[in-house]
Amino acid sequence: MKQLLILSGKGGTGKTTIASGLIKLAEVKAYADCDVDAPNLHLSINQNTDPHVSDFYGLDLANINKETCILCGKCFDNCRFHAIKFDEYYEVDPYACEGCSVCEYICPVNAITMKERVIGVTKVYSNYHVFSTAQLRMGSGNSGLLVTEVKKGLAPYKNKCNLSIIDGSPGIGCPVIASISGVDMILVVAEPSLSGYHDMLRIIKTSHGFPSIVSVCVNKCDLNKKLTDDIINYCTENKIPFLGTLPFDERVLETINNGLTIADMDSPLKHDLEEILEKILNILDLKGDKNL
Amino acid sequence: MKIAVLSGKGGTGKTLVATNLSFSINNSLYLDCDVEEPNGHLFFESPLISSVDVSLPIPRVIDEKCDGCMKCVDFCKFNALAYVGNKVLVFDKICHSCGGCKLVCPHDAIYEEERVIGKIESRKYGGVDVHTGILNPGEESGTKIISRLMEIAKSKREEITVIDSPPGSSCVVMDSIKDADYCIIVAESSIFGAHNLEMVHELVLLFEKPMGVVLNKTTNGINPSKLYCENNNIPILLDIPFSKKINAISSSGVLISEEDEKYKIMFTNLLKKITGGEIS
Amino acid sequence: MLIGIPCNIKDLNSAVGESFGRSNYYLIYDTENNNSNFVINHASNSQGGAGVKAAQVIVDNKVDALITPQLGENAAIVLKAADIKIYKSILGTLIENISALKKDELPSLMEIHQGYHGHQ
Numbered sequence: 001m002k003q004l005l006i007l008s009g010k011g012g013t014g015k016t017t018i019a020s021g022l023i024k025l026a027e028v029k030a031y032a033d034c035d036v037d038a039p040n041l042h043l044s045i046n047q048n049t050d051p052h053v054s055d056f057y058g059l060d061l062a063n064i065n066k067e068t069c070i071l072c073g074k075c076f077d078n079c080r081f082h083a084i085k086f087d088e089y090y091e092v093d094p095y096a097c098e099g100c101s102v103c104e105y106i107c108p109v110n111a112i113t114m115k116e117r118v119i120g121v122t123k124v125y126s127n128y129h130v131f132s133t134a135q136l137r138m139g140s141g142n143s144g145l146l147v148t149e150v151k152k153g154l155a156p157y158k159n160k161c162n163l164s165i166i167d168g169s170p171g172i173g174c175p176v177i178a179s180i181s182g183v184d185m186i187l188v189v190a191e192p193s194l195s196g197y198h199d200m201l202r203i204i205k206t207s208h209g210f211p212s213i214v215s216v217c218v219n220k221c222d223l224n225k226k227l228t229d230d231i232i233n234y235c236t237e238n239k240i241p242f243l244g245t246l247p248f249d250e251r252v253l254e255t256i257n258n259g260l261t262i263a264d265m266d267s268p269l270k271h272d273l274e275e276i277l278e279k280i281l282n283i284l285d286l287k288g289d290k291n292l
Numbered sequence: 293m294k295i296a297v298l299s300g301k302g303g304t305g306k307t308l309v310a311t312n313l314s315f316s317i318n319n320s321l322y323l324d325c326d327v328e329e330p331n332g333h334l335f336f337e338s339p340l341i342s343s344v345d346v347s348l349p350i351p352r353v354i355d356e357k358c359d360g361c362m363k364c365v366d367f368c369k370f371n372a373l374a375y376v377g378n379k380v381l382v383f384d385k386i387c388h389s390c391g392g393c394k395l396v397c398p399h400d401a402i403y404e405e406e407r408v409i410g411k412i413e414s415r416k417y418g419g420v421d422v423h424t425g426i427l428n429p430g431e432e433s434g435t436k437i438i439s440r441l442m443e444i445a446k447s448k449r450e451e452i453t454v455i456d457s458p459p460g461s462s463c464v465v466m467d468s469i470k471d472a473d474y475c476i477i478v479a480e481s482s483i484f485g486a487h488n489l490e491m492v493h494e495l496v497l498l499f500e501k502p503m504g505v506v507l508n509k510t511t512n513g514i515n516p517s518k519l520y521c522e523n524n525n526i527p528i529l530l531d532i533p534f535s536k537k538i539n540a541i542s543s544s545g546v547l548i549s550e551e552d553e554k555y556k557i558m559f560t561n562l563l564k565k566i567t568g569g570e571i572s
Numbered sequence: 573m574l575i576g577i578p579c580n581i582k583d584l585n586s587a588v589g590e591s592f593g594r595s596n597y598y599l600i601y602d603t604e605n606n607n608s609n610f611v612i613n614h615a616s617n618s619q620g621g622a623g624v625k626a627a628q629v630i631v632d633n634k635v636d637a638l639i640t641p642q643l644g645e646n647a648a649i650v651l652k653a654a655d656i657k658i659y660k661s662i663l664g665t666l667i668e669n670i671s672a673l674k675k676d677e678l679p680s681l682m683e684i685h686q687g688y689h690g691h692q
Contacts, residue, residue: 009329010302010303010329010331011301011302011303011304011459012301012302012303012304012480013303016484037460037461037462038300038301038459038460038461038487038488038491040301040483040484040487040488043483043484043487057617058619059369059370059619060369078391078395080389080390080391081390081435095463095466096463096466098388098390099369099619100369100370100388100390100392101367101369101392102390102391102392102395105367105392105395105396106395136462138461138462138491138494138495138498139461139462139463139466139495139498140462140463141433141462141463143462144620145618145619145620148594170301170302170329170459171328171329172328172329172429173328173432174432191303191543192543193539193542193543193544193545194334194543194544194545195307195331195334195543195545196543198331198334199329199331202329202429205429206429223536223539223540223543224539224540224543224544226544227543227544250511250534253481253482253511253513254513256482256483256484257481257482257483257513257514257516259483365628370619370620370621371615371618371620371621371622371624371625372621372624373624374624374625374627374628374631374650374653375628375631376627376628376631376650376653376654377653377654377655379653381649381650381653383621383624383646383649386620386621386624386646432620
């Protein structure tokens, strides 16, 4: 099963809008939402079944036993993350605690223990297809491992279909790197703005360390023709496959808000996306494949 | 007064609001806390005044004092240490700088050395004192950079500080709003936007900060974010309709409030709504 | 010689584990007496630094040669510091890979990937 990952570098370029459109157009049976901080794909691709939900554990959380605590303040003094608060009692701030366990070690009366902590949930929907997603709880730290769990959710379909599409997270951090690992192709969705160009460069740089094929498309291209051209030129100069442009279409908002995708629209946009999909399938050697 | 500008997802116009709000105020401080992808400085293009490295303490081992007991390796919850070939190896980028290994070493064989993880660049643009936090690619946590930015805020005399927070609701967002007096949440009118508005709303409630929403890129259709605000009694401070003109100006890295007086007035009015007209 | 191979089931006829850092177990195989021992990989559910911790497990079990499909940067640093030889696995079972190594048919692992951390 080949994997296509959609990334953006910057938020708001239309990554999820394009991912959902490609998923519907290609009729893939395996897809995932790796934007575990702010998952949105499920809002565009309706699921008919209940998912299999599993707790996802992070690093343990420190816990202070008020009865045993002698208020010496050693935990407070040694916590590098300002996670110990004092207000009548010493208490751990669960949003600041990184689970290092220095406080547990340093407490002279063993009043502190490290306890299991759920920092999110994974959800896998399977019903003739598989959709793997997750939600990280707010205030949680890096979610690279959760992203890996989401991708693992697709594994049972490895031999059942030839293409899976993954909606990645914005940015260039650990979760993005975790999502890039092992994918065959990356489509960077860029927007024609100065910030968008800037962030596209960063994500391309991040992706180039991996063996995946990197490609680019420009969304909302007509909002700034000069920057669209700059992006195309950059790709040409750097031999990065440029797969196409998509114009801004104000009807996209309504379509998305109705829980539909670009593939459901009667618009030149759909045609442009079909062309991009064709190029993707060519690059991945899946052209004409009936078992996507 | 410290005003944090947040958004549940990227691309809603958080930086548009934060940068233009700063510019429209005489004598303001702008802190770009979106350290992974700082964009504010693109709108405040001016010569660099200073660049200060931000570092974290990383353990180093004095091999002669180490007897291979491995207490440090066993203690480290982040797996940043290994003992191999009769030496302790430290993996800098995995280390969270908790100081635990140094504490547990029975032979005083561990000391700490500062390692640069990013920097803060300072500029001046008109009446705005601009400070940008930048996290080096590959680094795990921007928390230290954000605390440094907050320290800058404490030491400055400007009336208004605008904090450009990272998008989402992860721990770095929390770091950036901890000291804020008011939170502006910027939301766009798609269901994606409304879904993420809900998450950020929950976060701001947790921190018990006064808040208001700026609806951006609104159209004539149903606005799920607006509905969410109405259903949850969140004041809507400003409604910015989608405009190709705003997009064209902004996408070129130009402040709309600098380009057109009417936008400057729009942001000045936004500030008045927040401060009750006491500060201008 | 002690050979280490990542795997997910404690069965010599099972497949080699796909991920060095996150496999459930390591087979530790002694070529001198053909003894097999499966040790738990405590790194499999680590938040981070899985490669480092997994490599430490291999080092602590006094492995001489590791057979794996892939290896991250951090794990490679630990294993190389311990002079452990690293071979690229072939598609097949644990026992098939061990036979291949005994017959000198396995190539050295040349590509070390970036891993999840330390990427620049």
